[in-house]
Amino acid sequence: MTVDVDRIAQLSKLEILPEQKSRFEKQMNEIVEMADILLAVDEQDADIEQHFADLRQDIVTQSCMTQQSVANNAPSFKNGCFCVPKTVE
Amino acid sequence: MELFEYKAFELAQMLTDKQISSSELVSAFINRINTVDKKLNAFITKCFDDALEQARIIDQKRVSGANLPLIAGIPIGIKDNISVKGLKMTCGSKMLENYVAPYDAAVIEKLRQSGGIMLGKLNMDEFAMGSSNQTSYFGACRDPYDTSKVSGGSSGGCAAAVSAGEAACALGSDTGGSIRQPSAFCGTVGFKPTYGTVSRYGLTAFASSFDQIGTVCKCVKDTAMLFDVISDKDHRDSTSVDKKYNCYNSLCSDAYGLKIGVPRELFESVSHPDIIDSFNRSVNLFKDTGAQIIDISIENTKLALAAYYVISSAEASSNLGRFDGVRFGYRAKDCKDINDIFIRSRTQGFGDECKRRIMLGTFVLSAGFYDDYYKKALAAAKMITKRLDSLFEQVDIIALPTSPETAFAVGDKLDDPVKMYQSDVFTVFANIAGIPAISVPCGVDKNGLPIGLQLMSKRFDEQVLLNAAYAFESAFEGIPKPRL
Numbered sequence: 028m029t030v031d032v033d034r035i036a037q038l039s040k041l042e043i044l045p046e047q048k049s050r051f052e053k054q055m056n057e058i059v060e061m062a063d064i065l066l067a068v069d070e071q072d073a074d075i076e077q078h079f080a081d082l083r084q085d086i087v088t089q090s091c092m093t094q095q096s097v098a099n100n101a102p103s104f105k106n107g108c109f110c111v112p113k114t115v116e
Numbered sequence: 117m118e119l120f121e122y123k124a125f126e127l128a129q130m131l132t133d134k135q136i137s138s139s140e141l142v143s144a145f146i147n148r149i150n151t152v153d154k155k156l157n158a159f160i161t162k163c164f165d166d167a168l169e170q171a172r173i174i175d176q177k178r179v180s181g182a183n184l185p186l187i188a189g190i191p192i193g194i195k196d197n198i199s200v201k202g203l204k205m206t207c208g209s210k211m212l213e214n215y216v217a218p219y220d221a222a223v224i225e226k227l228r229q230s231g232g233i234m235l236g237k238l239n240m241d242e243f244a245m246g247s248s249n250q251t252s253y254f255g256a257c258r259d260p261y262d263t264s265k266v267s268g269g270s271s272g273g274c275a276a277a278v279s280a281g282e283a284a285c286a287l288g289s290d291t292g293g294s295i296r297q298p299s300a301f302c303g304t305v306g307f308k309p310t311y312g313t314v315s316r317y318g319l320t321a322f323a324s325s326f327d328q329i330g331t332v333c334k335c336v337k338d339t340a341m342l343f344d345v346i347s348d349k350d351h352r353d354s355t356s357v358d359k360k361y362n363c364y365n366s367l368c369s370d371a372y373g374l375k376i377g378v379p380r381e382l383f384e385s386v387s388h389p390d391i392i393d394s395f396n397r398s399v400n401l402f403k404d405t406g407a408q409i410i411d412i413s414i415e416n417t418k419l420a421l422a423a424y425y426v427i428s429s430a431e432a433s434s435n436l437g438r439f440d441g442v443r444f445g446y447r448a449k450d451c452k453d454i455n456d457i458f459i460r461s462r463t464q465g466f467g468d469e470c471k472r473r474i475m476l477g478t479f480v481l482s483a484g485f486y487d488d489y490y491k492k493a494l495a496a497a498k499m500i501t502k503r504l505d506s507l508f509e510q511v512d513i514i515a516l517p518t519s520p521e522t523a524f525a526v527g528d529k530l531d532d533p534v535k536m537y538q539s540d541v542f543t544v545f546a547n548i549a550g551i552p553a554i555s556v557p558c559g560v561d562k563n564g565l566p567i568g569l570q571l572m573s574k575r576f577d578e579q580v581l582l583n584a585a586y587a588f589e590s591a592f593e594g595i596p597k598p599r600l
Binding site: 038040059068102114 | 201214215216218219220351354355418419421422423425426433440441442443444445446447451452453454455456457458459460462463466468471472474475476478479480482485488489491492493494495496498499531533534537
């Protein structure tokens, strides 16, 4: 299996520069080769049931954070909103 | 003997007996950090003023006759992926270089309630992805036994700090061996509890079905003391279980009649003869103390590492989607539109190993490959878990080396991820099955580098596991301390 690094990087919202591409390609293909041992697994034998965590009650509780303490970590925050470049023309 | 050389439970006794004050103790550790950390790089953030203030408050309470928990006044280090309100939490990444945690993690609330004193935040592989601490944006953390060697990872800062006497004990996280492998490299006791016994609220998520907060300590008794403090039910972590432990007071060093399974089929992964020698001597020591040694086979062992990397990377690719340059974390300059913010912030903010894991995760979840890799990895993990569950009907403990090698040179394996991933070959089983596991020092190699013995038990059998580790530690002559 060969990994299409350009396509996967695009899906991952990452950019791989042309000079990095062959290194990432080689490493990714070696990792996937390591994972190829899984191809022989018959998942019918394993019974992969889904687990669901217990849901907590959806009730409003006192927050330990203020809006300001959260906003302090934002790259850009104005009038109670996170700011990004205009998205709609 | 200097104060920083004592074990935490010994320091707790000295504090209780008023032989020392917490202020003296914290000052001794601060001096030690100021002396040795430039050689190790274990700390990313230090909070000495706050630590001294907390120590002063604890001392006042003690003088006024308050009955304080054992951990009160003990200096502790925290891995830098656990939120401590008001302190930076970088996760070893440029992405969070300037992020200040706005709340305390559940384990930090527990520490504060018990009077534990935080000295600072400890170095780690970026977002806990690595087995050497070399992927940290803040530089590699080094092994106190030989500073040309890596501390292991991802909780390398925790293991190096405790080993070197920069903290009496530490809290780390273990997703595939991240507490146990660096503990093996640095000669500390590293403990990953059962999945769900310690709340992950406030731990930065890497692979949510494997992540577990645990302890790095100087000995098993310290481990039990710290684990008792942090384990509890927490409604803010939906995987948290309703179980409270009291391992410290019930610790027992009698291994008589204990059934210990040894899966020798796995040892072909070990090329280091000193590791096999130390392991065999450890097993014989158990036998001498009255334990019964039973040969077992885990089966499908070769699938474990592949399954672990496929599942953990899939979950990481999802968990790290939150780092988009919008609400917190690094944002690239002069972006022309929102997509530009996402792509350039993530490209500039994440290091190469994070990018590889995000891309591997995206690959195994993408159309056409989901059934071949992700679904089969889940099936393999299920098979391994079932097999381990059935083995624990025959044995109380499974014993393995912690790592197939001792600490390697700084700079090694950085360009060979597959080789790096082999470091986790013995540790991923416990994460896949959600069982508790501990690494205790069991010898040194011919270069004087520590070797770890790993013990695993069935889910929620922490007391049995810690007793077994305590029995071994009590019978073993110990390893020399690092010289710095």
